[in-house]
Amino acid sequence: MTEEIGANDFSYPGLGEIIFMKSENFIQSVMNWGRSRSLWPLTFGTKCCAMEMIPFGATKIDADRTGTLFVGDSPRQADLVLCSGTISKKMARRLLNAYEQMASPKYVIAVGACNISGGLFHDSYNSIEGIDRIMPVDVYIPGCPPRPEMFMDAVLVLQKLIKENKIKRYQDGIFGHNKG
Amino acid sequence: MENENRNKITINIGPVHPSTHGVLKFVVEIDQDTMKKVEPEIGFVHRGVEKMAEMKYFNSFMPIADKLDYISALNWEVLYATTVENALGVTVPPRAIYIRTLMCEMQRMMSHLLFLAHVGEDLGNTTLFMWGFRERELLMDLTEEVSGGRLAPMYVSIGGLYYDLPDGFSEKLLSTLNIIESKVKNEYKALSYENGLFKMRTVGVGVISKEQIVKYGITGPNIRASGVKRDIRKDDPYLAYDKVDFDVITETAGDCYARFMVRVNEILESIKIIRQIMKDMPAGEVKVKVPWIFKIPPKYTLVRQETPRGEAAMYMVTNDDQKPYRLKIRAPSFYTIQAVKELFVGSKVADLVAILGSLDPVPGEIDR
Amino acid sequence: MESSDTIKGRFPTLLSDVVSTNKNETIVLLSDKTKLKTIVSEIKNHFDILFMLMVVDRPPKVFEMNYVFASYSKNDMLTLRVEIEHDNPSVDSISNLLESADWEEREAYDMFGINFKGHKDLRRVLLPEDWPGRPLRKDFEVTDEVRNWTGLDLKF
Numbered sequence: 001m002t003e004e005i006g007a008n009d010f011s012y013p014g015l016g017e018i019i020f021m022k023s024e025n026f027i028q029s030v031m032n033w034g035r036s037r038s039l040w041p042l043t044f045g046t047k048c049c050a051m052e053m054i055p056f057g058a059t060k061i062d063a064d065r066t067g068t069l070f071v072g073d074s075p076r077q078a079d080l081v082l083c084s085g086t087i088s089k090k091m092a093r094r095l096l097n098a099y100e101q102m103a104s105p106k107y108v109i110a111v112g113a114c115n116i117s118g119g120l121f122h123d124s125y126n127s128i129e130g131i132d133r134i135m136p137v138d139v140y141i142p143g144c145p146p147r148p149e150m151f152m153d154a155v156l157v158l159q160k161l162i163k164e165n166k167i168k169r170y171q172d173g174i175f176g177h178n179k180g
Numbered sequence: 181m182e183n184e185n186r187n188k189i190t191i192n193i194g195p196v197h198p199s200t201h202g203v204l205k206f207v208v209e210i211d212q213d214t215m216k217k218v219e220p221e222i223g224f225v226h227r228g229v230e231k232m233a234e235m236k237y238f239n240s241f242m243p244i245a246d247k248l249d250y251i252s253a254l255n256w257e258v259l260y261a262t263t264v265e266n267a268l269g270v271t272v273p274p275r276a277i278y279i280r281t282l283m284c285e286m287q288r289m290m291s292h293l294l295f296l297a298h299v300g301e302d303l304g305n306t307t308l309f310m311w312g313f314r315e316r317e318l319l320m321d322l323t324e325e326v327s328g329g330r331l332a333p334m335y336v337s338i339g340g341l342y343y344d345l346p347d348g349f350s351e352k353l354l355s356t357l358n359i360i361e362s363k364v365k366n367e368y369k370a371l372s373y374e375n376g377l378f379k380m381r382t383v384g385v386g387v388i389s390k391e392q393i394v395k396y397g398i399t400g401p402n403i404r405a406s407g408v409k410r411d412i413r414k415d416d417p418y419l420a421y422d423k424v425d426f427d428v429i430t431e432t433a434g435d436c437y438a439r440f441m442v443r444v445n446e447i448l449e450s451i452k453i454i455r456q457i458m459k460d461m462p463a464g465e466v467k468v469k470v471p472w473i474f475k476i477p478p479k480y481t482l483v484r485q486e487t488p489r490g491e492a493a494m495y496m497v498t499n500d501d502q503k504p505y506r507l508k509i510r511a512p513s514f515y516t517i518q519a520v521k522e523l524f525v526g527s528k529v530a531d532l533v534a535i536l537g538s539l540d541p542v543p544g545e546i547d548r
Numbered sequence: 549m550e551s552s553d554t555i556k557g558r559f560p561t562l563l564s565d566v567v568s569t570n571k572n573e574t575i576v577l578l579s580d581k582t583k584l585k586t587i588v589s590e591i592k593n594h595f596d597i598l599f600m601l602m603v604v605d606r607p608p609k610v611f612e613m614n615y616v617f618a619s620y621s622k623n624d625m626l627t628l629r630v631e632i633e634h635d636n637p638s639v640d641s642i643s644n645l646l647e648s649a650d651w652e653e654r655e656a657y658d659m660f661g662i663n664f665k666g667h668k669d670l671r672r673v674l675l676p677e678d679w680p681g682r683p684l685r686k687d688f689e690v691t692d693e694v695r696n697w698t699g700l701d702l703k704f
Contacts (some may be wrong), residue, residue: 044196046203046225047544048250048331051294058313073196089699090676091203091224094195096700118695120243123235124228125683125690126675128698144243145250145331223674230659231684394620397597397648408620416572416623482573482616482625484599495602495614508602508614518651547674 028165035079035105036159037067042078042102044095047085049112049145056151066155075101080158082151084111086119086127092134099135107167109154110137113144120144138167187212193532195224202543204536206520210529218524220517226547233507237473238264239338241507246332248509249545251294254287254323255487257336262418263494264338267481268474275464276340281420282457283326283335285450289360290319291488292443292450295540299440300372302537303381308371315363318356325349340467350458357451364447373441382436386523386535389434397515400490402539405442406434412486424456436538443540473502489513489540511545551594551624558590559583566629575627581639584630588615588642595619595626598642601652603660605686611637611662615649632662641667659684676704 045053057063057070071077075098087095099106110131113119118129131137138161141154161167194205203224209217229248233241245260246253258280265272272280297312320330325346327333335341372378393403403410411428413421429445431438476498484493490512499505516539523535556563556576562583566575578587599618603611610631617626632639641664643649653664654673661682664670671677679702681688 046196048247050202051250051331055313055317059310060314060317086225086227088224088226089679089697089702090226090704091195092699093702094224098196120247121227121232123690123695124232125688125694126226126228126699129695133698134700147330223672223676226674228683231688231690235690394596395647397599403620410620480575480614480627482627484625491599491618493600493616495600495616497602497604506602506604508600510600514651515648518648 029163032162032165036162039066039068039080039107039155039158040071040078041068041080041082041109042075042098043070043073044081044083044098045085045111046087046091047114049084049115052145052148053082053084053111053151055148061148061152063152063155066152066159068155075099076103078102079105080107080109082109082111083131084115084145086114086121086124087131088126089128090126092128095131096134105167107139107158107162108135108137109139109141109158111141111151111154112146113142116140116142188216194221202541204517204541204543204546206524206532208524208529208532213528215524215527215529215532218521220520222514222517222543222546224547225543229548230507230509233504235503237502238476238504239472241504242337243332243334246334247544248511248548249487249489249492249513249542250331251542252287252291252488253332254283254335255485256492257334258284258419259483259485259487259492259494261336261338262485263481263483263496264476266483267476267479267496267498268338268470270339270468270470272340273465273468274462275344276466278420278457278461279341279345279466280336281424282454282461283323283333284419285453285457286319286323288488289447289450290316290323292447293319293360295443295488296368296372296440298540299436299534299537302533303378305371305378308368311363311367311371315360318359322349322353322356325352337467337470339470340465342467344466350461353454354458357454361448361451364444368444373437373444379437381531381534382440382538383433385436385531386527386538387434388519388523392519392522396519398490398519399512399515400486401429401442401446401488402439402490402516404429405431405438407432412484412491416484418485420457421453423460424453426453436534439538439540475500475502476504484510487512489542489545490516492545509548511548513539513541513543513546517541517546551619551622551626555587555590555594555626559587562587572623573625573627575629578628578630581630581632584640585642585645587628588645591617591626591628592645595624596621598646598649598652599625601649601656603656603662603684605660605684607634607686609634611660613639613656613662615642636663637661638663638665640665641670643667658682661685676702678703 110116114121116130121127122129139154139158141150188211190209192207195203205221207219208215245256248256293312293316297309300308323333324330327335388406409428409430414428426449429442431441477500479498481496484491492512493510495508496504497506563576566577595617596619599616602614613630615628643653653667656662657670658672658674
């Protein structure tokens with residue numbers, strides 16, 4: 001992302017645009033606006049980064065300000081996976097299981113070096129080298145572990161992406177294993 | 181269906197479940213809400229740390245030692261550095277030993293504060309969760325000021341420390357300790373350990389007997405809550421623990437409440453230790469020069485230390501090479517989590533969370 | 549130290565001393581692996597728990613089993629070292645004598661494929677049942693093939 005993204009950077013369509021907009025596009029942009037403001041995360045934290053995810057929800061950073069509410073870790077109610085920590089080969093299928101249960105549209109934030117590329121554990125025999133090998137990822141948070149502020153930044157970036165309709169869609173069969 | 185089996189169900193709790201600490205799984209057989217048989221399953225974050233140790237230079241393993249138990253990273257850094265130093269025959273300067281002791285105790289406080297916060301959250305006491313993290317943040321900021329890292333500081337090097345304490349650290353630390361001491365003694369008291377509701381959930385739940393301790397090899401605060409006075413810091417002193425005055429905290433009941441109280445009092449004890457350390461801190465160098473890549477002759481080195489979760493140990497086999505031939509890690513939680521096979525049985529499902537939370541397991545360390 | 553001397557005194561022919569570099573720790577070498585259970589039942593009178601079990605792979609001949617025993621009342625630790633053959637490695641399980649050995653033996657089975665005779669529940673503990681290979685053996689190399697595999701085809 002090259003553009004500067006601030007918390008006040010609303011991208012409402014202007015009145016002139018709304019009048020000449022196709023109705024589907026209008027509905028789409030209003031829905032996206034709504035979606036971006038109520039991201040309920042599924043906290044799929046396996047390791048150290050999960051410990052920094054908790055201060056993200058706790059007092060100092062306070063995720064609730066962006067509408068990111070930690071309300072029950074059920075994949076059925078969530079629309080954002082905050083996936084963090086090393087994903088081992090034993091865990092990969094369980095992560096995908098949780099992801100496939102979520103209602104569409106769904107967004108993924110990959111947290112930490114292990115999750116992006118394997119990181120420190122890239123030459124381990126039992127970790128997978130990045131979750132983008134098994135599912136699409138929208139926003140990456142680098143760091144080992146990232147600071148809690150960076151989670152907030154990632155959520156703001158994701159909100160912008162959602163509003164601009166630049167989200168990677170999960171299509172059956174793209175990754176080969178979702179058929180049937 | 182048979183009549184007697186109608187009330188029995190088997191459920192899988194985990195691996196990712198709000199009530200499990202990290203990624204653990206329990207296969208629980210339930211008869212009318214009472215747990216009859218429990219089978220813990222681990223290995224969901226197994227990263228092959230022991231194999232990676234064999235593939236890396238001695239120095240390069242340090243960040244991985246950091247992430248074994250990510251809640252008490254500095255304790256594991258010190259443990260690994262001590263193991264290599266013992267094998268290499270390096271003596272660490274006294275100032276480094278004192279600062280290491282200080283960092284170990286700060287880490288112990290952070291770990292225990294996180295424990296209090298988590299038990300609070302598990303029992304539905306969200307205020308305790310918020311408060312625990314608030315006080316932990318204060319110490320986190322100090323760790324960051326010292327080392328540059330929050331969770332994984334990478335502060336301890338083989339041969340000492342990477343750098344000295346920053347200027348004006350002592351005053352900041354001591355004022356932070358005063359804040360934490362008063363909060364733990366007053367606010368936490370009202371909210372948790374003198375609170376009637378909290379006591380109802382924890383007193384008499386999940387009692388660990390002395391037989392179970394010996395049977396499963398449990399160590400650390402969990403056994404001190406059952407009245408076993410065992411602490412490596414006191415019994416087999418390492419670092420500067422023989423130069424400071426502190427008590428080994430014990431409770432007698434062995435239930436969740438006792439395990440909570442042991443941690444609360446250990447926070448206060450750590451504050452006591454840190455105050456003495458800061459008073460007696462010697463001046464001088466903080467490291468001796470050790471080359472980045474070195475060889476260690478064939479040797480077996482066993483070092484054990486007290487981490488916030490119990491007795492951790494590293495057994496290193498070297499073979500005149502630049503990398504260890506074998507590094508075995510003893511993670512205290514690995515033994516503690518075996519005990520849930522007996523601890524959960526007979527309790528209600530709702531108490532699973534309380535008992536598991538009070539054991540304070542960390543999957544990163546269990547699975548390695 | 550006294551307790552380890554007592555144990556050595558009881559089995560003078562089986563146990564031989566190995567020079568140890570660590571304080572509080574004694575390393576003894578057991579020459580006959582079939583006598584493991586006899587020795588451990590004697591050790592049990594002096595030590596409480598199996599502190600750790602370290603297996604060292606020394607190809608092509610032996611696996612070196614290092615049983616470390618510790619006690620809650622003393623600082624002493626005793627390492628009992630047994631060497632077992634590399635092909636089809638097997639040794640008596642001590643988990644029915646010391647329950648704390650249960651998962652340690654399962655881990656050794658998991659990582660090295662050592663067969664513990666008499667263990668009541670010998671399954672893999674950290675890796676899934678259908679994970680191919682014994683990763684901590686020296687001949688297991690972390691190749692690109694292993695690293696690129698995502699593990700989605702694992703059943704367990």
